[in-house]
Amino acid sequence: MSFSLEWLRLREPADHAARDAGLLAEVGERLAQRSAPLIVDLGCGAGSNSRALRSVTPADARWRLVDYDPALLGVAKAEAQAVGVSVEARTADLSQGFGDLLAGADLVSAAALFDLGSAEWIDSFVAAVPETAMVYAALSYDGQEQWSPPHPDDAAVLAAFKAHQRRDKGFGPSLGPEAGDYLVDRLRAAGRDVRTASSPWRLGRPESGALMDELASGIARVAEELDVDATAWRNAPRASCEIGHIDVLATRKT
Ligand SMILES: C[S@@+](CC[C@H](N)C(=O)[O-])C[C@H]1O[C@@H](n2cnc3c(N)ncnc32)[C@H](O)[C@@H]1O
Incomplete structure:
Protein backbone atom coordinates (compact mmCIF):
# COMPACT_ATOMS: atom_id res chain seq x y z
CA MET A 1 0.00 0.00 0.00
CA SER A 2 1.46 3.35 -0.99
CA PHE A 3 1.11 6.73 0.69
CA SER A 4 1.74 10.00 -1.06
CA LEU A 5 4.22 12.54 0.24
CA GLU A 6 1.47 15.18 -0.01
CA TRP A 7 -0.86 13.18 2.26
CA LEU A 8 1.86 12.54 4.83
CA ARG A 9 2.83 16.24 4.86
CA LEU A 10 -0.83 17.26 5.17
CA ARG A 11 -1.45 15.05 8.18
CA GLU A 12 1.83 15.75 10.00
CA PRO A 13 0.68 18.81 12.04
CA ALA A 14 -2.46 16.97 13.16
CA ASP A 15 -0.42 13.88 14.04
CA HIS A 16 2.02 15.91 16.09
CA ALA A 17 -0.76 17.76 17.92
CA ALA A 18 -2.66 14.53 18.62
CA ARG A 19 0.12 12.47 20.20
CA ASP A 20 -0.18 11.93 23.91
CA ALA A 21 2.37 14.32 25.43
CA GLY A 22 2.86 12.23 28.57
CA LEU A 23 3.86 9.03 26.75
CA LEU A 24 6.06 11.00 24.36
CA ALA A 25 7.87 12.70 27.25
CA GLU A 26 8.39 9.35 28.97
CA VAL A 27 10.04 7.95 25.86
CA GLY A 28 12.50 10.84 25.99
CA GLU A 29 13.16 10.45 29.73
CA ARG A 30 13.86 6.74 29.40
CA LEU A 31 16.13 7.18 26.37
CA ALA A 32 18.10 9.88 28.19
CA GLN A 33 19.31 7.13 30.55
CA ARG A 34 20.99 5.30 27.67
CA SER A 35 24.13 6.28 25.83
CA ALA A 36 23.76 7.03 22.10
CA PRO A 37 20.47 5.09 21.94
CA LEU A 38 19.43 3.47 18.67
CA ILE A 39 15.91 4.33 17.59
CA VAL A 40 14.29 2.29 14.83
CA ASP A 41 11.39 4.01 13.06
CA LEU A 42 9.35 1.39 11.18
CA GLY A 43 7.24 2.58 8.25
CA CYS A 44 8.92 5.95 8.67
CA GLY A 45 7.37 7.49 5.56
CA ALA A 46 8.73 11.01 5.11
CA GLY A 47 9.96 11.15 8.71
CA SER A 48 7.02 12.61 10.65
CA ASN A 49 7.38 10.17 13.56
CA SER A 50 11.11 10.83 13.83
CA ARG A 51 10.51 14.58 13.81
CA ALA A 52 8.00 14.25 16.66
CA LEU A 53 10.37 12.03 18.62
CA ARG A 54 13.35 14.30 18.08
CA SER A 55 11.65 16.92 20.26
CA VAL A 56 12.28 14.64 23.27
CA THR A 57 15.12 12.30 22.35
CA PRO A 58 18.79 12.85 23.28
CA ALA A 59 21.00 14.67 20.77
CA ASP A 60 23.33 11.67 20.54
CA ALA A 61 20.52 9.32 19.48
CA ARG A 62 21.16 7.22 16.37
CA TRP A 63 18.34 6.53 13.96
CA ARG A 64 17.49 3.63 11.69
CA LEU A 65 14.68 4.59 9.35
CA VAL A 66 12.80 1.78 7.59
CA ASP A 67 10.26 1.90 4.79
CA TYR A 68 9.62 0.01 1.58
CA ASP A 69 9.00 3.22 -0.35
CA PRO A 70 12.46 4.44 -1.38
CA ALA A 71 11.22 7.92 -2.34
CA LEU A 72 9.64 8.58 1.09
CA LEU A 73 12.63 7.04 2.81
CA GLY A 74 14.92 9.36 0.84
CA VAL A 75 12.96 12.40 2.02
CA ALA A 76 13.10 11.22 5.64
CA LYS A 77 16.82 10.53 5.45
CA ALA A 78 17.67 13.85 3.77
CA GLU A 79 15.67 15.83 6.33
CA ALA A 80 17.34 13.99 9.22
CA GLN A 81 20.80 14.56 7.77
CA ALA A 82 20.00 18.24 7.23
CA VAL A 83 19.58 18.67 10.99
CA GLY A 84 22.77 16.76 11.73
CA VAL A 85 21.24 13.52 12.95
CA SER A 86 23.10 10.19 12.73
CA VAL A 87 20.84 8.22 10.40
CA GLU A 88 20.81 4.93 8.53
CA ALA A 89 18.06 4.34 5.95
CA ARG A 90 16.91 0.81 5.17
CA THR A 91 14.57 -0.07 2.34
CA ALA A 92 12.66 -3.15 3.47
CA ASP A 93 9.25 -4.77 3.12
CA LEU A 94 8.20 -5.33 6.72
CA SER A 95 5.63 -7.93 5.69
CA GLN A 96 8.57 -10.21 4.92
CA GLY A 97 9.87 -10.23 8.48
CA PHE A 98 12.27 -8.12 10.46
CA GLY A 99 15.65 -9.72 9.74
CA ASP A 100 18.27 -7.61 11.48
CA LEU A 101 16.20 -4.41 11.33
CA LEU A 102 15.57 -4.34 15.07
CA ALA A 103 19.06 -5.46 16.09
CA GLY A 104 20.60 -3.29 18.81
CA ALA A 105 17.50 -1.10 19.15
CA SER A 124 5.77 -11.71 14.60
CA SER A 148 -19.95 17.50 12.89
CA PRO A 149 -22.59 18.41 12.03
CA PRO A 150 -23.85 14.81 11.83
CA HIS A 151 -25.02 13.46 8.47
CA PRO A 152 -27.74 10.82 7.90
CA ASP A 153 -25.23 8.64 6.01
CA ASP A 154 -22.54 8.75 8.71
CA ALA A 155 -23.23 5.25 10.01
CA ALA A 156 -23.29 3.55 6.59
CA VAL A 157 -20.25 5.34 5.20
CA LEU A 158 -18.12 4.92 8.32
CA ALA A 159 -19.07 1.24 8.65
CA ALA A 160 -17.91 0.71 5.07
CA PHE A 161 -14.69 2.59 5.79
CA LYS A 162 -13.94 0.38 8.79
CA ALA A 163 -14.70 -2.74 6.77
CA HIS A 164 -12.24 -1.50 4.16
CA GLN A 165 -9.65 -0.90 6.88
CA ARG A 166 -9.82 -4.61 7.69
CA ARG A 167 -8.82 -5.61 4.17
CA ASP A 168 -5.32 -6.80 3.37
CA TYR A 182 -4.32 -6.31 19.82
CA LEU A 183 -0.77 -4.95 19.97
CA VAL A 184 -1.32 -3.98 23.62
CA ASP A 185 -2.63 -7.44 24.43
CA ARG A 186 0.30 -9.20 22.75
CA LEU A 187 2.92 -6.94 24.35
CA ARG A 188 1.40 -7.63 27.78
CA ALA A 189 1.33 -11.35 27.04
CA ALA A 190 5.04 -11.06 26.25
CA SER A 208 -7.51 21.84 9.33
CA GLY A 209 -9.94 22.32 6.44
CA ALA A 210 -7.65 20.84 3.78
CA LEU A 211 -6.99 17.73 5.87
CA MET A 212 -10.69 17.29 6.63
CA ASP A 213 -11.61 17.59 2.95
CA GLU A 214 -8.94 15.11 1.88
CA LEU A 215 -9.93 12.70 4.62
CA ALA A 216 -13.63 12.90 3.78
CA SER A 217 -12.88 12.36 0.13
CA GLY A 218 -10.71 9.30 0.94
CA ILE A 219 -13.38 7.81 3.22
CA ALA A 220 -16.07 8.35 0.58
CA ARG A 221 -13.87 6.76 -2.10
CA VAL A 222 -13.29 3.56 -0.16
CA ALA A 223 -16.96 3.38 0.90
CA GLU A 224 -17.88 3.50 -2.76
CA GLU A 225 -15.45 0.65 -3.45
CA LEU A 226 -17.74 -1.33 -1.13
CA ASP A 227 -20.83 -0.21 -3.09
CA VAL A 228 -22.05 2.37 -0.57
CA ASP A 229 -23.29 5.54 -2.27
CA ALA A 230 -21.26 8.24 -0.51
CA THR A 231 -21.99 11.13 -2.86
CA ALA A 232 -24.13 13.14 -0.43
CA TRP A 233 -21.80 12.35 2.47
CA ARG A 234 -18.73 13.45 0.53
CA ASN A 235 -20.28 16.81 -0.34
CA ALA A 236 -21.81 17.59 3.04
CA PRO A 237 -20.59 20.78 4.75
CA ARG A 238 -18.55 19.99 7.86
CA ALA A 239 -17.27 22.19 10.66
CA SER A 240 -15.18 19.69 12.59
CA CYS A 241 -14.37 16.06 13.19
CA GLU A 242 -12.68 13.85 15.75
CA ILE A 243 -10.80 10.76 14.57
CA GLY A 244 -9.66 8.36 17.26
CA HIS A 245 -6.20 6.88 17.67
CA ILE A 246 -4.31 5.05 20.38
CA ASP A 247 -0.69 5.55 21.47
CA VAL A 248 1.12 2.63 23.08
CA LEU A 249 4.30 2.56 25.15
CA ALA A 250 5.75 -0.78 26.22
CA THR A 251 8.71 -1.08 28.53
CA ARG A 252 10.41 -3.97 30.27
CA LYS A 253 8.80 -5.14 33.50
CA THR A 254 10.83 -3.81 36.41
C1 LIG B 1 0.33 5.88 7.16
S1 LIG B 1 1.99 5.93 6.61
C2 LIG B 1 2.80 6.57 8.07
C3 LIG B 1 4.16 7.14 7.76
C4 LIG B 1 4.88 7.76 8.95
N1 LIG B 1 5.12 6.81 10.00
C5 LIG B 1 4.13 8.96 9.48
O1 LIG B 1 3.77 8.95 10.67
O2 LIG B 1 3.89 9.90 8.71
C6 LIG B 1 2.50 4.23 6.60
C7 LIG B 1 3.93 4.02 6.16
O3 LIG B 1 4.23 2.63 6.21
C8 LIG B 1 4.92 2.26 5.04
N2 LIG B 1 4.63 0.84 4.79
C9 LIG B 1 3.42 0.29 4.53
N3 LIG B 1 3.55 -1.03 4.34
C10 LIG B 1 4.86 -1.32 4.47
C11 LIG B 1 5.63 -2.50 4.37
N4 LIG B 1 5.05 -3.68 4.07
N5 LIG B 1 6.96 -2.44 4.57
C12 LIG B 1 7.56 -1.25 4.85
N6 LIG B 1 6.89 -0.09 4.96
C13 LIG B 1 5.56 -0.13 4.76
C14 LIG B 1 4.39 3.17 3.95
O4 LIG B 1 5.28 3.30 2.86
C15 LIG B 1 4.20 4.47 4.72
O5 LIG B 1 5.36 5.25 4.69
Whole structure:
Protein backbone atom coordinates (compact mmCIF):
# COMPACT_ATOMS: atom_id res chain seq x y z
CA MET A 1 0.00 0.00 0.00
CA SER A 2 1.46 3.35 -0.99
CA PHE A 3 1.11 6.73 0.69
CA SER A 4 1.74 10.00 -1.06
CA LEU A 5 4.22 12.54 0.24
CA GLU A 6 1.47 15.18 -0.01
CA TRP A 7 -0.86 13.18 2.26
CA LEU A 8 1.86 12.54 4.83
CA ARG A 9 2.83 16.24 4.86
CA LEU A 10 -0.83 17.26 5.17
CA ARG A 11 -1.45 15.05 8.18
CA GLU A 12 1.83 15.75 10.00
CA PRO A 13 0.68 18.81 12.04
CA ALA A 14 -2.46 16.97 13.16
CA ASP A 15 -0.42 13.88 14.04
CA HIS A 16 2.02 15.91 16.09
CA ALA A 17 -0.76 17.76 17.92
CA ALA A 18 -2.66 14.53 18.62
CA ARG A 19 0.12 12.47 20.20
CA ASP A 20 -0.18 11.93 23.91
CA ALA A 21 2.37 14.32 25.43
CA GLY A 22 2.86 12.23 28.57
CA LEU A 23 3.86 9.03 26.75
CA LEU A 24 6.06 11.00 24.36
CA ALA A 25 7.87 12.70 27.25
CA GLU A 26 8.39 9.35 28.97
CA VAL A 27 10.04 7.95 25.86
CA GLY A 28 12.50 10.84 25.99
CA GLU A 29 13.16 10.45 29.73
CA ARG A 30 13.86 6.74 29.40
CA LEU A 31 16.13 7.18 26.37
CA ALA A 32 18.10 9.88 28.19
CA GLN A 33 19.31 7.13 30.55
CA ARG A 34 20.99 5.30 27.67
CA SER A 35 24.13 6.28 25.83
CA ALA A 36 23.76 7.03 22.10
CA PRO A 37 20.47 5.09 21.94
CA LEU A 38 19.43 3.47 18.67
CA ILE A 39 15.91 4.33 17.59
CA VAL A 40 14.29 2.29 14.83
CA ASP A 41 11.39 4.01 13.06
CA LEU A 42 9.35 1.39 11.18
CA GLY A 43 7.24 2.58 8.25
CA CYS A 44 8.92 5.95 8.67
CA GLY A 45 7.37 7.49 5.56
CA ALA A 46 8.73 11.01 5.11
CA GLY A 47 9.96 11.15 8.71
CA SER A 48 7.02 12.61 10.65
CA ASN A 49 7.38 10.17 13.56
CA SER A 50 11.11 10.83 13.83
CA ARG A 51 10.51 14.58 13.81
CA ALA A 52 8.00 14.25 16.66
CA LEU A 53 10.37 12.03 18.62
CA ARG A 54 13.35 14.30 18.08
CA SER A 55 11.65 16.92 20.26
CA VAL A 56 12.28 14.64 23.27
CA THR A 57 15.12 12.30 22.35
CA PRO A 58 18.79 12.85 23.28
CA ALA A 59 21.00 14.67 20.77
CA ASP A 60 23.33 11.67 20.54
CA ALA A 61 20.52 9.32 19.48
CA ARG A 62 21.16 7.22 16.37
CA TRP A 63 18.34 6.53 13.96
CA ARG A 64 17.49 3.63 11.69
CA LEU A 65 14.68 4.59 9.35
CA VAL A 66 12.80 1.78 7.59
CA ASP A 67 10.26 1.90 4.79
CA TYR A 68 9.62 0.01 1.58
CA ASP A 69 9.00 3.22 -0.35
CA PRO A 70 12.46 4.44 -1.38
CA ALA A 71 11.22 7.92 -2.34
CA LEU A 72 9.64 8.58 1.09
CA LEU A 73 12.63 7.04 2.81
CA GLY A 74 14.92 9.36 0.84
CA VAL A 75 12.96 12.40 2.02
CA ALA A 76 13.10 11.22 5.64
CA LYS A 77 16.82 10.53 5.45
CA ALA A 78 17.67 13.85 3.77
CA GLU A 79 15.67 15.83 6.33
CA ALA A 80 17.34 13.99 9.22
CA GLN A 81 20.80 14.56 7.77
CA ALA A 82 20.00 18.24 7.23
CA VAL A 83 19.58 18.67 10.99
CA GLY A 84 22.77 16.76 11.73
CA VAL A 85 21.24 13.52 12.95
CA SER A 86 23.10 10.19 12.73
CA VAL A 87 20.84 8.22 10.40
CA GLU A 88 20.81 4.93 8.53
CA ALA A 89 18.06 4.34 5.95
CA ARG A 90 16.91 0.81 5.17
CA THR A 91 14.57 -0.07 2.34
CA ALA A 92 12.66 -3.15 3.47
CA ASP A 93 9.25 -4.77 3.12
CA LEU A 94 8.20 -5.33 6.72
CA SER A 95 5.63 -7.93 5.69
CA GLN A 96 8.57 -10.21 4.92
CA GLY A 97 9.87 -10.23 8.48
CA PHE A 98 12.27 -8.12 10.46
CA GLY A 99 15.65 -9.72 9.74
CA ASP A 100 18.27 -7.61 11.48
CA LEU A 101 16.20 -4.41 11.33
CA LEU A 102 15.57 -4.34 15.07
CA ALA A 103 19.06 -5.46 16.09
CA GLY A 104 20.60 -3.29 18.81
CA ALA A 105 17.50 -1.10 19.15
CA ASP A 106 16.86 0.79 22.36
CA LEU A 107 13.52 1.95 21.01
CA VAL A 108 11.38 0.47 18.27
CA SER A 109 8.85 3.02 17.15
CA ALA A 110 6.21 3.47 14.48
CA ALA A 111 3.37 5.86 13.80
CA ALA A 112 0.22 5.10 11.84
CA LEU A 113 1.58 1.69 10.88
CA PHE A 114 0.16 -1.02 13.12
CA ASP A 115 -3.43 -0.44 11.98
CA LEU A 116 -2.33 -1.82 8.60
CA GLY A 117 -1.17 -5.05 10.21
CA SER A 118 -2.69 -8.49 10.60
CA ALA A 119 -2.74 -10.44 13.88
CA GLU A 120 -0.08 -12.78 12.56
CA TRP A 121 2.19 -9.90 11.59
CA ILE A 122 1.77 -8.16 14.95
CA ASP A 123 2.59 -11.48 16.66
CA SER A 124 5.77 -11.71 14.60
CA PHE A 125 6.66 -8.12 15.46
CA VAL A 126 6.28 -8.68 19.20
CA ALA A 127 8.41 -11.83 18.96
CA ALA A 128 11.11 -9.94 17.04
CA VAL A 129 11.53 -6.94 19.39
CA PRO A 130 14.76 -7.25 21.39
CA GLU A 131 14.06 -7.79 25.07
CA THR A 132 15.89 -4.62 26.09
CA ALA A 133 14.09 -2.37 23.59
CA MET A 134 11.06 -0.22 24.34
CA VAL A 135 8.17 -0.10 21.90
CA TYR A 136 6.40 3.18 21.17
CA ALA A 137 3.58 2.87 18.64
CA ALA A 138 1.77 6.14 18.08
CA LEU A 139 -1.43 6.98 16.27
CA SER A 140 -3.03 3.64 15.46
CA TYR A 141 -6.55 4.37 14.18
CA ASP A 142 -9.10 3.04 16.71
CA GLY A 143 -12.35 3.35 14.76
CA GLN A 144 -13.84 6.24 16.81
CA GLU A 145 -15.10 8.92 14.43
CA GLN A 146 -17.36 11.88 14.99
CA TRP A 147 -18.15 14.26 12.15
CA SER A 148 -19.95 17.50 12.89
CA PRO A 149 -22.59 18.41 12.03
CA PRO A 150 -23.85 14.81 11.83
CA HIS A 151 -25.02 13.46 8.47
CA PRO A 152 -27.74 10.82 7.90
CA ASP A 153 -25.23 8.64 6.01
CA ASP A 154 -22.54 8.75 8.71
CA ALA A 155 -23.23 5.25 10.01
CA ALA A 156 -23.29 3.55 6.59
CA VAL A 157 -20.25 5.34 5.20
CA LEU A 158 -18.12 4.92 8.32
CA ALA A 159 -19.07 1.24 8.65
CA ALA A 160 -17.91 0.71 5.07
CA PHE A 161 -14.69 2.59 5.79
CA LYS A 162 -13.94 0.38 8.79
CA ALA A 163 -14.70 -2.74 6.77
CA HIS A 164 -12.24 -1.50 4.16
CA GLN A 165 -9.65 -0.90 6.88
CA ARG A 166 -9.82 -4.61 7.69
CA ARG A 167 -8.82 -5.61 4.17
CA ASP A 168 -5.32 -6.80 3.37
CA LYS A 169 -2.91 -3.84 3.40
CA GLY A 170 0.08 -6.00 2.55
CA PHE A 171 0.44 -7.81 5.88
CA GLY A 172 -2.48 -10.26 5.54
CA PRO A 173 -6.05 -9.43 6.65
CA SER A 174 -5.67 -6.20 8.60
CA LEU A 175 -6.96 -5.78 12.14
CA GLY A 176 -7.68 -2.14 11.22
CA PRO A 177 -9.33 -0.37 14.17
CA GLU A 178 -8.66 -3.34 16.48
CA ALA A 179 -4.92 -3.45 15.77
CA GLY A 180 -3.87 -1.09 18.57
CA ASP A 181 -5.70 -3.10 21.26
CA TYR A 182 -4.32 -6.31 19.82
CA LEU A 183 -0.77 -4.95 19.97
CA VAL A 184 -1.32 -3.98 23.62
CA ASP A 185 -2.63 -7.44 24.43
CA ARG A 186 0.30 -9.20 22.75
CA LEU A 187 2.92 -6.94 24.35
CA ARG A 188 1.40 -7.63 27.78
CA ALA A 189 1.33 -11.35 27.04
CA ALA A 190 5.04 -11.06 26.25
CA GLY A 191 5.63 -9.72 29.76
CA ARG A 192 5.88 -6.00 29.03
CA ASP A 193 4.58 -3.12 31.05
CA VAL A 194 2.24 -1.36 28.66
CA ARG A 195 0.55 1.99 28.92
CA THR A 196 -1.84 3.51 26.45
CA ALA A 197 -3.38 6.89 25.79
CA SER A 198 -5.88 8.13 23.29
CA SER A 199 -4.52 10.51 20.68
CA PRO A 200 -7.43 11.72 18.57
CA TRP A 201 -7.18 14.14 15.73
CA ARG A 202 -9.43 17.08 16.68
CA LEU A 203 -9.87 18.91 13.42
CA GLY A 204 -11.78 22.06 12.68
CA ARG A 205 -12.05 24.77 10.09
CA PRO A 206 -10.34 26.80 8.94
CA GLU A 207 -6.97 25.53 10.19
CA SER A 208 -7.51 21.84 9.33
CA GLY A 209 -9.94 22.32 6.44
CA ALA A 210 -7.65 20.84 3.78
CA LEU A 211 -6.99 17.73 5.87
CA MET A 212 -10.69 17.29 6.63
CA ASP A 213 -11.61 17.59 2.95
CA GLU A 214 -8.94 15.11 1.88
CA LEU A 215 -9.93 12.70 4.62
CA ALA A 216 -13.63 12.90 3.78
CA SER A 217 -12.88 12.36 0.13
CA GLY A 218 -10.71 9.30 0.94
CA ILE A 219 -13.38 7.81 3.22
CA ALA A 220 -16.07 8.35 0.58
CA ARG A 221 -13.87 6.76 -2.10
CA VAL A 222 -13.29 3.56 -0.16
CA ALA A 223 -16.96 3.38 0.90
CA GLU A 224 -17.88 3.50 -2.76
CA GLU A 225 -15.45 0.65 -3.45
CA LEU A 226 -17.74 -1.33 -1.13
CA ASP A 227 -20.83 -0.21 -3.09
CA VAL A 228 -22.05 2.37 -0.57
CA ASP A 229 -23.29 5.54 -2.27
CA ALA A 230 -21.26 8.24 -0.51
CA THR A 231 -21.99 11.13 -2.86
CA ALA A 232 -24.13 13.14 -0.43
CA TRP A 233 -21.80 12.35 2.47
CA ARG A 234 -18.73 13.45 0.53
CA ASN A 235 -20.28 16.81 -0.34
CA ALA A 236 -21.81 17.59 3.04
CA PRO A 237 -20.59 20.78 4.75
CA ARG A 238 -18.55 19.99 7.86
CA ALA A 239 -17.27 22.19 10.66
CA SER A 240 -15.18 19.69 12.59
CA CYS A 241 -14.37 16.06 13.19
CA GLU A 242 -12.68 13.85 15.75
CA ILE A 243 -10.80 10.76 14.57
CA GLY A 244 -9.66 8.36 17.26
CA HIS A 245 -6.20 6.88 17.67
CA ILE A 246 -4.31 5.05 20.38
CA ASP A 247 -0.69 5.55 21.47
CA VAL A 248 1.12 2.63 23.08
CA LEU A 249 4.30 2.56 25.15
CA ALA A 250 5.75 -0.78 26.22
CA THR A 251 8.71 -1.08 28.53
CA ARG A 252 10.41 -3.97 30.27
CA LYS A 253 8.80 -5.14 33.50
CA THR A 254 10.83 -3.81 36.41
C1 LIG B 1 0.33 5.88 7.16
S1 LIG B 1 1.99 5.93 6.61
C2 LIG B 1 2.80 6.57 8.07
C3 LIG B 1 4.16 7.14 7.76
C4 LIG B 1 4.88 7.76 8.95
N1 LIG B 1 5.12 6.81 10.00
C5 LIG B 1 4.13 8.96 9.48
O1 LIG B 1 3.77 8.95 10.67
O2 LIG B 1 3.89 9.90 8.71
C6 LIG B 1 2.50 4.23 6.60
C7 LIG B 1 3.93 4.02 6.16
O3 LIG B 1 4.23 2.63 6.21
C8 LIG B 1 4.92 2.26 5.04
N2 LIG B 1 4.63 0.84 4.79
C9 LIG B 1 3.42 0.29 4.53
N3 LIG B 1 3.55 -1.03 4.34
C10 LIG B 1 4.86 -1.32 4.47
C11 LIG B 1 5.63 -2.50 4.37
N4 LIG B 1 5.05 -3.68 4.07
N5 LIG B 1 6.96 -2.44 4.57
C12 LIG B 1 7.56 -1.25 4.85
N6 LIG B 1 6.89 -0.09 4.96
C13 LIG B 1 5.56 -0.13 4.76
C14 LIG B 1 4.39 3.17 3.95
O4 LIG B 1 5.28 3.30 2.86
C15 LIG B 1 4.20 4.47 4.72
O5 LIG B 1 5.36 5.25 4.69
